[in-house]
Amino acid sequence: MPGAALPSLLAWLAVLLLGRARPADACSCSPIHPQQAFCNADVVIRAKAVSAKEVDSGNDIYGNPIKRIQYEVKQIKMFKGPDQDIEFIYTAPSTAVCGQPLDTGGKKEYLIAGKSEGDGKMHITLCDLVATWDSLSPTQKKSLNQRYQMGCECKISRCLSIPCFVSSSDECLWTDWAMEKIVGGRQAKHYACIKRSDGSCAWYRGMAPPKQEFLDIEDP
Template identity: 85%
Template sequence: MAAARRRPCPSAPRWGRGGRGRGRGPGPEGALPGPVRPRAQPSGGGGAGAPAPGHGRDARPAARGAELQPALASCHREEEPRRLKARLGGRERKTARGGGTARARAGAGALHAAALSPAARTMRAPAPGPRAWLALLLLLLAGAGRLARACSCSPVHPQQAFCNADLVIRAKAVSGKEVDSGNDIYGNPIKRIQYEIKQIKMFKGPDQDIEYIYTAPSSAVCGVSLDTSGKKEYLIAGKSEGNGKMHITLCDFIFPWESLSATQKKSLSQRYQMGCECKISRCPSIPCYVSSLDECLWTDWVTEKSINGQQAKHYACVKRSDGSCAWYRGVAPPKQEFLDIEDP
């Protein structure tokens, strides 16, 4: 069954001179569709046969037009979206014969017409307010906070690492596994990697041998990865946890033993300890200066673009008899002449 066709809105004819006429649009205010009934002409200068204004036949069309005016306005408002849809549909049918380029132009025109309509203007998204910008700023700050929690360490000279550590040992790892180490303040379990090690020599720390080393499970939180084959030896500096345990991070000095220079290996026994009262300051860029007499300037980064340069491999900052500190190079312990000299 064909769908019932909707009757169009009535359109009033244009009232004017001459007989019956049907205009395409609504006529003047108060106009009513139907035959034109010409006003009776008075004979002479207006006799008794001429109807008075607002009375008789001419009053009925005006009254009916005034009554129908709200209904006509409502009907035209309902018809406007259908007419727009019909026009757009006609354009689509024409562009189907014209090809893709015409279809694209018609689509753009339809979007433009829809954007200009009052309904589309009322449906546009409002501009972001202060609360929206504040929420975006909080999200960015939260992301920056997560990035800031990544592991970041300031480079230190091997002597500084030795002096800052609780324990310094030579050892090799024989096994490793993930273990629970209690809970955090929110009740979540804390995971750590436990390395079972075989200690070879203790350079700094208690007489008790270290059996286990603990570290974070990921390098993102400064965890250290050790070779557990039992064949690779390390110099390991870290913090004591008591009972034969220690904790290490990427910021501690963990270095393969075979990669250390002869001066570094000798300095672990006595020379680094002699300079723990001295201060080693890294020079990030030239110029840089010594701010006190007990300070040694570490310049490997500006001279070699490396933190493992000549001063790190072959020098120790040693305190002398006058209280000043100076770099000393050599495998042998510093001679008395060096310790007694007053100028660097």
């Protein structure tokens, strides 16, 4: 009978919908090259977190208080950002809602990239570039001063499997995942995508500034 099939159909639909459901508070981030994280950020600093406390940051649309973690930080160096030092960094209270935890006590140094909130404040999420300073390669540290900025007009495209191809001359293919099955591979640690004098972009490896011959070459 047609009516007998209805409960089974409803049960199947319920399983299908539950299988597609995602937790409302889950945090998901797409991997990006460190240079992309640098270029996307308003502020990039080297700093230590001194202390942390939970603070109210207004109310949501239902009138409930919005909680954030406020980190007091000691800035060591600014690579990108406003003229004044960053004194406070804000983030969500847990990783489930993309909060980025920092160790406090002032012993661990971080590279921190995020969004400016003005008046010596910035906001970070789990999707921003936050790494311990000691975990960075020498090339990554050197690239923060100028190299990454030289390629902010370039496009870095993630290659998931070989073969993959560039779609324009101002594009660099990021193949760490396709070649090494990790996102922090050779290109992430040792390469920057640099814009050259003809408008094309190409990967550059090395700690020394790119030579004029590299910048003037016509073929990407």
